[in-house]
Amino acid sequence: MQAVVIDSGSVRAGERPDPVPSESELLVAVEAAGVNSADLLQRAGLYPPPPGSPVDIPGMECAGTVVAVGTNASRHRVGDRVMGLVGGGGQAELCLVEDSVAISVPSHLSWPEAGGFPEVFTTAHDALFTQCHLAAGERLLVTGAAGGVGLAAVQLGREARASVVASVRRAELRDAVHTFGPEAVIDPDDEASHGPYDVIIELVGAATLGAHVKALSTGGRIVFIGVGGSGSRSEIDALQLMAKRAVVRGSTLRSRSLADKAATRVALEADALVWLAREAVRVPVEAVYPFGQAQEAYERFAAGGKLGKIILVSEPA
Ligand SMILES: NC(=O)c1ccc[n+]([C@@H]2O[C@H](COP(=O)([O-])OP(=O)(O)OC[C@H]3O[C@@H](n4cnc5c(N)ncnc54)[C@H](OP(=O)(O)O)[C@@H]3O)[C@@H](O)[C@H]2O)c1
Numbered sequence: 001m002q003a004v005v006i007d008s009g010s011v012r013a014g015e016r017p018d019p020v021p022s023e024s025e026l027l028v029a030v031e032a033a034g035v036n037s038a039d040l041l042q043r044a045g046l047y048p049p050p051p052g053s054p055v056d057i058p059g060m061e062c063a064g065t066v067v068a069v070g071t072n073a074s075r076h077r078v079g080d081r082v083m084g085l086v087g088g089g090g091q092a093e094l095c096l097v098e099d100s101v102a103i104s105v106p107s108h109l110s111w112p113e114a115g116g117f118p119e120v121f122t123t124a125h126d127a128l129f130t131q132c133h134l135a136a137g138e139r140l141l142v143t144g145a146a147g148g149v150g151l152a153a154v155q156l157g158r159e160a161r162a163s164v165v166a167s168v169r170r171a172e173l174r175d176a177v178h179t180f181g182p183e184a185v186i187d188p189d190d191e192a193s194h195g196p197y198d199v200i201i202e203l204v205g206a207a208t209l210g211a212h213v214k215a216l217s218t219g220g221r222i223v224f225i226g227v228g229g230s231g232s233r234s235e236i237d238a239l240q241l242m243a244k245r246a247v248v249r250g251s252t253l254r255s256r257s258l259a260d261k262a263a264t265r266v267a268l269e270a271d272a273l274v275w276l277a278r279e280a281v282r283v284p285v286e287a288v289y290p291f292g293q294a295q296e297a298y299e300r301f302a303a304g305g306k307l308g309k310i311i312l313v314s315e316p317a
């Protein structure tokens with residue numbers, strides 16, 4: 001099969017053996033696969049894939065048609081349209097997806113939208129609801145809100161009837177972010193004046209942790225999901241945490257067990273997939289590139305200033 005392969009710090013098209021499904025896996029003919037910052041880190045040799053995933057084919061999510069099923073894979077059949085999280089290898093003509101993790105693609109969703117759904121919506125959903133127990137009526141701050149995870153978090157928070165504040169550093173993207181339904185779209189410098197917040201999802205980094213602890217309400221929760229924007233180190237006043245009975249936590253998805261990943265799929269089905277099927281939430285796609293232009297797609301991701309996702313799509317045979 002053709003695949004995007006990592007080669008000396010770049011990505012290029014290459015030939016790799018067709019994968020063979022185990023008894024619990026689906027073999028998927030990939031139509032679209034999202035690009036994520038983990039792929040860029042892996043390209044740079046900084047984020048090795050978990051055991052069992054292809055070592056040099058990036059891609060943490062994909063969508064396509066099932067072409068073969070393992071003997072114990074009973075949730076899907078050949079011909080089904082599926083999307084799902086994978087430990088790696090999503091950016092290839094063929095990809096193995098665990099049956100227990102695979103999600104049926106709603107009929108209205110395009111392939112690029114389906115290819116960009118699993119990673120950012122699973123991450124945002126897990127952070128908001130499983131980690132931070134966001135409830136209706138609570139106030140949510142989403143940092144880095146114009147990106148893939150950010151726009152997922154804004155929409156999920158809104159649908160859960162939280163009051164959502166979206167923090168976006170680029171003024172030219174704020175009107176577009178507003179169309180995803182937050183109560184306010186603000187400059188990061190104005191975050192404190194729009195609080196206090198019950199939940200803060202940190203997609204930028206730790207530099208603002210001290211200010212964010214200060215901006216929490218009593219019983220507030222902060223969850224670290226990404227630190228690529230401002231780094232992983234910070235100093236906080238523990239007395240403020242104590243006084244507010246606040247929680248600061250962190251979470252990653254990729255290294256989790258199969259059972260944990262299947263649990264995230266079940267959690268999504270309870271509400272987010274219903275909202276997606278109803279078109280109440282959407283997958284914002286900034287740009288689509290064929291697999292053969294993976295290097296350009298990665299550079300577009302790295303350049304920033306995008307609204308949502310960068311997607312790779314398979315090329316006609
Ligand atoms: N823990 C997990 O399991 C998990 C899963 C998925 C993603 N992540 C992480 O979560 C983060 C967000 O992912 P994503 O896919 O949404 O990335 P993304 O699409 O690149 O979005 C990141 C957003 O943060 C903004 N940003 C970057 N540096 C900033 C700064 N210093 N101040 C203010 N805003 C800044 C970017 O704005 P510009 O466009 O202006 O640069 C962009 O809008 C990444 O760090 C990623 O690695 C973690």
